[in-house]
Each structure stands twice: as C-alpha cells, then as structure tokens.
Amino acid sequence: MTYIAKPSLHHPDLPKNAVGHTRRDYEGKISTLCAGCGHDSISASIIQACWEMNIQPHRVAKLSGIGCSSKTPDYFLGNSHGFNSVHGRMPSVLTGANLANRELLYMGVSGDGDSASIGLGQFAHCMRRGVNMVYIVENNGVYGLTKGQFSATADKGSKSKRGIINSEEPIDMVGLALQLGASFVGRSFSGDKAQLVPLIKAAIEHKGAAFIDVVSPCVAFNNHPGSTKSYDYVREHNEAVNRLDFITEREEITADYAPGTVTTVKQHDGSILRLRKLAEDYDATDRIKVMNYLQERAAEGEVVTGLLYVNPDSQDLHEHMETTSAPLNTFGARDLCPGNVMLEKINASMR
Amino acid sequence: MKPTDISNPDYFHKVVDCQHACPAHTPVPEYIRLIAEGKYSDAYMINWYSNVFPGILGRTCDRPCEPACRRGRVEENNGEKPEPVAICRLKRVAADYKDDVNPRMPKAPEKKNGKRIACLGAGPSSLTVARDLAPLGYDVTVYDRDQRAGGMIWSQIPRFRLPMEVIDEEVGYVFNLGVHFKNGVNIESLKKILDEKYDAVFVGTGAPRGRDLEIPGRKEAAKNIHIGIDWLSSVSFGHTEKIGKRVIVLGGGNTAMDCCRSSKRLGGEDVKVIVRSGFEEMKASPWEKEDAAHEGIPILNYLVPKTFVHKDGKLSGMTFEKVKAEYDAKGRRKLVPTGEPDQLFECDDVLVAVGQENSFPWIERDIGLEFDDKWGMPVVDKLTMQSTIPSVFFGGDAAFGPKNIIWAVAHGHDAAISIDKFCSGEDLQERPAPMVNLISQKMGIHEWSYDNSISNDQRYKVPLKDSKIALKNIKIEVELGFDQKLALAEAQRCLNCDAQTVFAPKLCIECDACVDICPMDCITFTPNAEEAELRTQLKAPAENTDQALYVSDILKTGRIMAKDEDVCLHCGLCAERCPTGAWDMQKFLLDMTHAGPGCRSKPQRRAA
Numbered sequence: 001m002t003y004i005a006k007p008s009l010h011h012p013d014l015p016k017n018a019v020g021h022t023r024r025d026y027e028g029k030i031s032t033l034c035a036g037c038g039h040d041s042i043s044a045s046i047i048q049a050c051w052e053m054n055i056q057p058h059r060v061a062k063l064s065g066i067g068c069s070s071k072t073p074d075y076f077l078g079n080s081h082g083f084n085s086v087h088g089r090m091p092s093v094l095t096g097a098n099l100a101n102r103e104l105l106y107m108g109v110s111g112d113g114d115s116a117s118i119g120l121g122q123f124a125h126c127m128r129r130g131v132n133m134v135y136i137v138e139n140n141g142v143y144g145l146t147k148g149q150f151s152a153t154a155d156k157g158s159k160s161k162r163g164i165i166n167s168e169e170p171i172d173m174v175g176l177a178l179q180l181g182a183s184f185v186g187r188s189f190s191g192d193k194a195q196l197v198p199l200i201k202a203a204i205e206h207k208g209a210a211f212i213d214v215v216s217p218c219v220a221f222n223n224h225p226g227s228t229k230s231y232d233y234v235r236e237h238n239e240a241v242n243r244l245d246f247i248t249e250r251e252e253i254t255a256d257y258a259p260g261t262v263t264t265v266k267q268h269d270g271s272i273l274r275l276r277k278l279a280e281d282y283d284a285t286d287r288i289k290v291m292n293y294l295q296e297r298a299a300e301g302e303v304v305t306g307l308l309y310v311n312p313d314s315q316d317l318h319e320h321m322e323t324t325s326a327p328l329n330t331f332g333a334r335d336l337c338p339g340n341v342m343l344e345k346i347n348a349s350m351r
Numbered sequence: 352m353k354p355t356d357i358s359n360p361d362y363f364h365k366v367v368d369c370q371h372a373c374p375a376h377t378p379v380p381e382y383i384r385l386i387a388e389g390k391y392s393d394a395y396m397i398n399w400y401s402n403v404f405p406g407i408l409g410r411t412c413d414r415p416c417e418p419a420c421r422r423g424r425v426e427e428n429n430g431e432k433p434e435p436v437a438i439c440r441l442k443r444v445a446a447d448y449k450d451d452v453n454p455r456m457p458k459a460p461e462k463k464n465g466k467r468i469a470c471l472g473a474g475p476s477s478l479t480v481a482r483d484l485a486p487l488g489y490d491v492t493v494y495d496r497d498q499r500a501g502g503m504i505w506s507q508i509p510r511f512r513l514p515m516e517v518i519d520e521e522v523g524y525v526f527n528l529g530v531h532f533k534n535g536v537n538i539e540s541l542k543k544i545l546d547e548k549y550d551a552v553f554v555g556t557g558a559p560r561g562r563d564l565e566i567p568g569r570k571e572a573a574k575n576i577h578i579g580i581d582w583l584s585s586v587s588f589g590h591t592e593k594i595g596k597r598v599i600v601l602g603g604g605n606t607a608m609d610c611c612r613s614s615k616r617l618g619g620e621d622v623k624v625i626v627r628s629g630f631e632e633m634k635a636s637p638w639e640k641e642d643a644a645h646e647g648i649p650i651l652n653y654l655v656p657k658t659f660v661h662k663d664g665k666l667s668g669m670t671f672e673k674v675k676a677e678y679d680a681k682g683r684r685k686l687v688p689t690g691e692p693d694q695l696f697e698c699d700d701v702l703v704a705v706g707q708e709n710s711f712p713w714i715e716r717d718i719g720l721e722f723d724d725k726w727g728m729p730v731v732d733k734l735t736m737q738s739t740i741p742s743v744f745f746g747g748d749a750a751f752g753p754k755n756i757i758w759a760v761a762h763g764h765d766a767a768i769s770i771d772k773f774c775s776g777e778d779l780q781e782r783p784a785p786m787v788n789l790i791s792q793k794m795g796i797h798e799w800s801y802d803n804s805i806s807n808d809q810r811y812k813v814p815l816k817d818s819k820i821a822l823k824n825i826k827i828e829v830e831l832g833f834d835q836k837l838a839l840a841e842a843q844r845c846l847n848c849d850a851q852t853v854f855a856p857k858l859c860i861e862c863d864a865c866v867d868i869c870p871m872d873c874i875t876f877t878p879n880a881e882e883a884e885l886r887t888q889l890k891a892p893a894e895n896t897d898q899a900l901y902v903s904d905i906l907k908t909g910r911i912m913a914k915d916e917d918v919c920l921h922c923g924l925c926a927e928r929c930p931t932g933a934w935d936m937q938k939f940l941l942d943m944t945h946a947g948p949g950c951r952s953k954p955q956r957r958a959a
Contacts, residue, residue, distance in 0.1 A: 002797050002924065002927045002928065003797055003798075004803060004804040004805075004922070004924075005804075006868065006870055006924065007805035007807075007870045007920055007922055008807060008870075009425055009426070009429050009805060009807070009870060009871070009920060010429065010870060010871065010872075011871045011872045011891045011918060012424065012425075012427035012428040012429065012918065013428070013891060013892070013894070014428075014872070014891070024870075030868075031868075031928075034930065035864055035927065035928045035929055035930045036860070036862040036864045036928070036929065036930025036931070037862075037864070037930075038862065040863075040864055040867050040868075040928070041862070041863045041864070041867055043867070044863070044866075044867040190863075191861065191862065191863060193863065217862070219860075219862065219930040223860070231860050231861065231862060232860075232907075235907075235908060
C-alpha cells in the first residue's frame with residue numbers, strides 16, 4: 001500500500017464543472033488495494049461520471065458490504081455519505097435509507113462474493129423491488145482477501161493461480177438481474193473507461209434498479225493464463241453490443257451519426273440514451289431477446305458488454321408503494337404525530 | 352510519434368529543467384537533497400565542481416534555473432502565487448553551513464606537465480580556467496590590474512550583497528591549487544604576453560567600460576556625474592565614501608540597482624532610479640528590483656534624460672521627456688513623446704548605469720586576432736572559445752559581451768577543455784560527452800531512496816537584516832540567508848525532477864492504475880498520432896510545447912503510453928501503483944565532463 005497521501009496539487013488547467021468542482025474534488029482517500037487492481041479503475045470511473053454529471057457530493061450516499069470491492073467507497077467521493085454494512089447486506093441497508101430519504105443518489109458497491117454468495121438473496125430482492133439505485137458489482141471471480149479461492153462467479157473450467165480447475169457452474173449476475181426485473185442492466189470492463197463512464201452516468205440517471213456488472217481483474221490472484229477474468233482474456237473475448245452516449249435532458253445533441261447505426265432511447269425523465277450499434281439487430285429494450293442473445297454468446301465464451309437492457313418506462317419502489325413524496329427528515333412533529341382526532345379517523349376507517 | 356529515445360542523455364537532462372537551464376549544468380536536485388539531509392559539505396562540493404563559486408553565486412547568481420524550475424509551473428492555479436524553489440539561496444546554505452572543505456579539494460600534482468597557461472583578468476571565467484587546469488599539472492598564471500583577485504565579483508558587486516570573506520575563501524580555493532597570481536599588472540599589450548611563449552592564453556578581462564550619456568550639460572556638471580560601474584568599484588576600493596543627499600540613478604539593470612542601494616548607504620537620502628523603458632521591461636532581475644523597493648527607493652519609468660541642469664559648474668538637477676511605448680506591426684517597441692512638458696528632478700549627484708561595453712585597446716590589431724567590424728568584438732568560436740589565434744581563448748564578458756557570473760564559469764569550463772585538448776594536439780571541435788548515470792531508486796515495495804512526499808509549502812522568504820541597521824553601513828550584509836530549519840523546509844519544495852519516470856512497455860498490462868493515480872493527469876494511453884495531434888488528445892492537453900512528451904512503443908492493445916513531462920511532480924505514485932514494475936523511478940545524474948583525461952579519451956565515470 002502507498003504510504004504517502006496523494007498530493008493535493010493538481011494540473012494547472014484542471015477544469016471545473018457546473019457546480020464549481022474539479023474532478024479531484026470527487027476523489028477519496030488513497031487506495032489501499034493492491035497496485036493495478038481493476039477496482040481502482042472503477043472508482044476512477046465513478047469519480048469521472050459524477051464530475052461530468054455535476055453531482056453535488058453531499059447529495060450522494062455510497063453503501064457497500066464486505067470485501068475488496070466494498071472497501072472502495074473510501075477511495076471515491078470523499079465528501080459524500082457512506083455506510084459500510086455487514087457482509088452481503090448492502091441492499092437492505094440501502095433500501096431502508098432510500099425509503100427514508102428518496103432525494104439522495106444511492107450508489108451500492110459490491111463484489112462477487114458479497115452479492116453472488118452471502119448476499120445473493122439480498123441482491124435478488126433489491127432488483128425485483130426496483131430500488132432506485134446504481135448497483136455496481138466489481139466482479140473478479142476470486143476471493144482476493146482470503147488468498148484467491150474461486151468465487152461463485154468464476155467460470156467453470158477456469159484455472160486458479162495455483163493450477164486448480166473450477167468444477168462448479170458460475171452464477172451469471174447479469175442473467176439473474178434480467179430475470180429478477182432490473183430495469184437497467186449493463187456489463188463492462190474495468191480496463192475500458194470509455195465504455196464504463198457513460199454506462200455509470202446512464203445508470204445514475206435511470207429511475208429504478210440499475211445494475212452494472214463490471215469485470216475487474218484481480219492482479220494478485222486472477223490475472224494469469226487460464227483465468228477468464230484477466231486483463232488479457234477479457235480484452236480478447238470482449239464483445240461490445242453497443243457504445244453508449246449518455247445525454248441528459250438539458251444537453252444539446254451535437255454528435256452526428258450515420259443513419260441506421262444509432263438507436264435513441266428516451267427515458268421517463270427525458271434523458272436520452274444514444275446507442276451506437278456494434279452488434280447487428282441488437283435491441284436493448286427487448287428483454288426476452290436480450291436474455292436469449294446473452295445465453296448464446298456466453299456459450300461461445302464471449303464476454304458481452306455494453307448497455308444490455310433498459311426499460312425506458314421503469315418505475316421504482318416508491319411508486320409501487322405509493323410512499324410520501326418528501327424525505328422523512330423534512331416532516332415536523334405535527335406531521336408525524338397528527339393528534340387524537342386523526343387517530344380516531346384512521347381507526348374508524350378500519351372498522 | 353516515434354518512441355522516445357531515453358538512451359540519449361539529452362532527453363532526461365531536459366526534464367531536469369533547473370540543471371538544463373544552468374549554463375554550467377549544476378546537478379541542482381542532487382545538491383538540494385543533500386541540503387535536506389544536512390550534508391552541507393557534500394552539497395557544497397557538488398556545486399564547487401560545477402560552478403566553482405557556490406558561496407558567491409548563492410548570493411549573486413542571475414539564477415537562470417529559477418524561471419525554468421518546474422515548481423513554478425506546478426503551483427499555477429494551485430495557491431496564491433506560483434514560485435520556483437529558491438535554488439540560489441539554497442546554494443548559499445550549502446556554503447554557509449559546510450565544514451572545512453579544504454581536505455576535499457584537489458591538490459596540484461607535484462609533477463607539472465610542462466605546459467604554461469596565462470589567464471588575463473582574475474574574474475570568474477579566468478579563475479574557472481585556472482581551477483580546471485591547475486590540478487592537471489598545468490602551470491597557470493593569472494594576471495590582474497587590481498591588487499585583489501575576483502574581478503567584477505568584488506569590484507562591482509557591493510559588500511552588502513557579498514561579503515569580502517566569501518570572495519577571499521572561494522578565490523583562495525583556486526589559488527591553493529598552485530596558481531600564480533600576478534596582481535597590479537596592467538596588461539597593455541597582448542603581443543608582449545604572446546612573446547612570453549605561453550602554451551595558451553585565456554582572455555577573461557570582462558566588459559570593463561561603462562557607457563556614458565552624452566547630453567547637454569554632461570561636461571559642465573562632470574564633477575557630480577559618475578559612471579555606475581566605475582563608481583561602484585571606487586566604493587569597493589574604499590576611495591568613495593560619500594555621495595550627495597539627492598541622487599538620481601539612470602538605468603534599469605542590476606548595476607543601477609547596486610548603485611541606488613549603495614547610495615542609500617553612503618549618505619543618499621532622496622535616491623531614485625529613473626528609466627527610459629517601462630518598469631516591467633527593465634533588465635534588472637525582479638528580486639533586485641524588489642530589494643531596491645524594500646529599501647524605499649522609487650523607480651520612475653518612461654522618462655528619457657534630456658539635459659543635466661547646472662549652475663556655476665555645479666549640478667542641480669536633470670530634465671526628462673515623458674514618453675510612452677508604442678508597438679509596430681512586428682511587435683517592436685518604440686518610445687514616443689507623450690507631449691507633456693519636460694519634468695525636472697533636482698539632485699546633487701547622478702550615477703549613469705546605462706550599460707557596459709567591451710574594450711580591447713591593449714590588443715594589437717596586426718597580430719592575427721580578428722575582430723568583427725560591426726561590434727568591435729573579437730571573433731570567438733561559440734563552441735570552443737578559441738579566437739583566430741589558435742593559442743588564444745576568450746571567455747566571460749570578454750567573449751560575447753556582458754552576461755553574468757554563471758555564464759563566465761560555463762565559458763571557463765569550455766575554454767579549459769579546449770586548452771587541454773589544444774595542448775594535447777586534439778581536435779577542439781570534438782567535445783566530450785557528459786557523464787551520465789541512471790539508477791533505480793526502488794528500495795522496497797513502496798519505498799524510494801528519495802523523499803517522494805510532496806510539500807505544499809509556498810516559497811520561503813530569506814530573512815533580512817533590519818533595514819535600519821543595514822542601511823547604516825555598506826559592509827553589513829542585508830540577507831541573513833536561510834537558517835537550517837528554513838533551508839530544510841525550502842529544500843522539501845524541490846520536486847526531485849532528476850528522479851525520472853522510466854517506462855518499460857514490455858511489462859505494461861495496461862491496467863490504468865498509473866493514469867488513475869497521477870495527481871497531475873500526466874499519463875494517457877491512446878492511439879498514436881503526430882505530436883501536434885497527440886498533444887490535444889491527452890487526459891490533460893499538453894499545451895507547453897517546450898516540454899517533451901515521453902512516448903512508448905506500441906503496446907498490446909495497439910495504443911501507446913504518452914506522458915507529458917510538463918507538470919509531473921516526480922512523486923513516483925505511478926510506479927507505486929504499477930503492479931508489474933513497468934514504471935520505475937530512476938535517478939538521472941549528469942555531470943559535465945571538465946578538462947582532463949575524460950575530455951580527451953573515452954569519458955570516465957567519476958565515483959559517486
């Protein structure tokens with residue numbers, strides 16, 4: 001681990017965004033992960049996305065569980081709210097926080113152990129409930145903190161650093177998320193920020209459960225020949241179905257594309273996703289086709305990346321439950337305790 | 352772009368901006384680190400080998416290193432005022448706190464090599480030639496018209512900036528090498544010197560004539576009008592101890608600054624500097640202007656001298672025409688009268704410091720030494736310092752007109768190499784390569800043998816003597832110099848630019864860790880392009896084209912690594928976060944080769 005603090009000096013021409021912050025203002029503490037960890041690139045992508053979207057750091061809550069991935073919220077958005085929960089329990093803590101204060105931006109960061117093993121149930125219910133959040137799984141296929149055993153997402157037939165072949169079937173987080181009703185599903189690679197940053201931006205703007213599976217090589221235990229989550233393997237087998245340009249409601253559309261190569265998806269809130277097609281006939285809004293396509297490509301050994309599925313008319317948990325429109329902390333004592341007359345009324349309505 | 356050739360020493364030398372800008376190429380970061388460690392004698396000796404006069408230069412250098420210093424660029428938009436490291440004043444710290452360095456000095460060999468060299472003038476360039484050649488066995492004789500050695504170092508620079516002991520000490524180190532000094536000898540003929548059959552003659556006689564100002568009243572009021580450098584040396588000699596109460600100093604160079612500050616100490620109460628040009632365009636170094644301002648001396652600009660006003664043969668004032676600057680299409684400046692009435696400034700004495708000239712009345716024009724017709728300067732080879740008489744060499748102000756001490760030293764080194772090669776019958780045009788060393792600084796996983804933590808401190812000010820006391824006596828040094836604590840804090844501001852970021856493309860797995868950690872956004876992995884285009888497609892556009900891009904060969908993904916050297920902090924975080932050791936911090940040490948066996952045969956490495 002690096003002993004010195006990252007120097008606060010920054011490039012003299014470092015630009016400021018609309019809310020007056022430089023990209024450096026979105027950083028956290030210096031990473032204590034192994035040098036070269038893919039997770040650090042994901043942190044850098046989150047920083048970049050938040051800066052580009054002019055997000056006020058104090059309007060973000062970042063939550064995580066346990067593991068290498070779950071340490072990372074300490075390394076980005078140093079001025080945001082943070083909660084480092086119990087192993088695998090990030091989704092329920094986040095759901096609670098979201099119900100209490102719907103106005104914050106919720107970012108859940110988890111790993112393959114945290115979400116695919118101990119927290120699989122939590123993950124499932126969070127997706128099906130449509131909690132309005134960005135759910136990032138930093139997926140490296142191994143338990144790095146305990147010296148590199150296979151995790152539940154490790155591909156069958158892949159080889160560990162010590163030469164053992166994995167005999168168990170992998171859990172496909174993307175497939176699960178699609179089945180469980182996530183309204184935004186993407187997959188990316190920590191070594192491809194050009195793809196990852198717009199994905200995170202679109203996920204932030206998306207209303208509902210936005211899930212991104214990010215393949216993130218573990219340099220210490222899973223970056224060798226025979227691994228299916230190494231830098232080299234992912235680069236060789238990466239099949240991006242599309243390239244995403246994320247445009248907020250307020251932005252002007254300036255880019256020009258050849259006709260027939262772009263699909264425009266207008267979301268509920270007015271923001272626009274422009275998908276430059278890389279795969280023929282790929283329709284990111286057709287859930288059944290997407291699930292079939294992913295199964296086919298996975299059987300070919302490809303790692304399909306991009307914005308895989310989006311439901312432009314998504315709803316979130318608050319809409320399902322018809323909750324109050326304001327955060328609970330804005331209510332005064334009179335709202336919360338409306339008195340005997342009101343109590344009588346409510347009781348009467350239930351008789 | 353083609354991959355950067357880091358095996359060429361020029362590449363990394365250029366990254367060490369201070370060393371590259373120093374005419375003598377002093378290894379600045381190396382000695383600043385030693386100062387931080389409290390190894391003042393070691394720091395002094397590194398300086399002494401490179402620039403011969405660390406104590407003198409640590410007070411008076413023109414510091415070309417400081418405007419070049421990377422710290423000045425790095426601090427832009429990062430705090431109040433961007434300032435370079437106080438390199439010059441740190442040099443003085445090495446001189447102030449060193450132990451006795453006599454045992455470390457080279458000794459003149461008992462057996463001489465039989466070659467006799469004459470150095471004319473005992474200024475910095477001549478003394479450098481003597482310093483470089485005497486330890487090799489040359490029999491060197493230095494001539495000077497004054498009793499003391501040092502040349503302009505002691506005659507023109509006032510004592511309140513440079514005490515006599517410092518000059519005596521450092522001139523002493525040169526003379527202790529067995530150099531003969533013939534003082535009080537006014538050379539009137541180069542021919543006579545040549546007749547003495549020296550193997551080589553070095554001319555380091557400076558630019559000894561101050562320019563005069565021929566305007567009405569000059570003759571009539573001559574008694575109270577003095578030429579700046581003559582007046583300064585007369586003060587140094589002790590011949591002049593007083594000046595009138597109201598003094599006007601004409602000129603905007605460093606000599607003018609010395610004149611006005613000296614006047615303040617010799618009875619001048621109302622002292623002002625008046626310049627033709629604008630304040631910003633003055634030739635004086637910014638810090639010398641600051642020093643004058645600190646002592647309450649106003650500088651009035653855009654005033655062109657018209658007449659000396661006098662009455663009964665006594666100066667009573669000067670009139671000036673008010674002008675303004677206008678620029679033509681080519682950006683050339685012209686001073687045009689504003690039309691306002693002339694201004695009169697009353698005064699008792701005027702010091703004219705409007706420039707210096709060379710003068711060689713003592714060089715016969717029929718002995719084969721060519722002069723150029725335009726400037727009346729000797730024809731001197733810029734590389735070898737050789738004149739048209741093969742055995743006669745020039746250096747310092749005598750070679751190419753007035754410059755400064757550190758350039759004189761650099762000329763001296765070059766001339767000494769030429770003389771050594773000349774006496775060995777070698778080709779002078781073939782110059783020796785520098786001695787270069789590149790060593791990894793890695794000590795542990797995240798440990799380096801230099802302090803890579805970056806200080807956020809602003810530049811420290813050098814403590815000054817209370818001006819009430821300082822202005823009373825011309826011999827009291829104004830600057831007290833950094834104490835050891837301040838010196839350490841200032842030394843920590845140095846970015847260690849000689850700790851080079853060295854990239855090994857074969858080891859890189861393109862994980863982006865270096866890109867993510869770099870605090871200055873120096874590193875980008877990108878498709879290759881021509882330099883102009885590449886500069887625009889980096890993480891932070893590389894707009895400073897004086898600074899190089901470090902470009903790697905093609906990597907696995909078909910991209911290249913491009914690093915903009917401009918504002919790199921040399922913090923080593925790229926190397927710390929690199930999982931494969933593709934980045935390494937390596938100390939680049941470049942020592943200029945001086946006269947001696949190294950400049951003749953293959954370069955030899957000096958033991959570190």
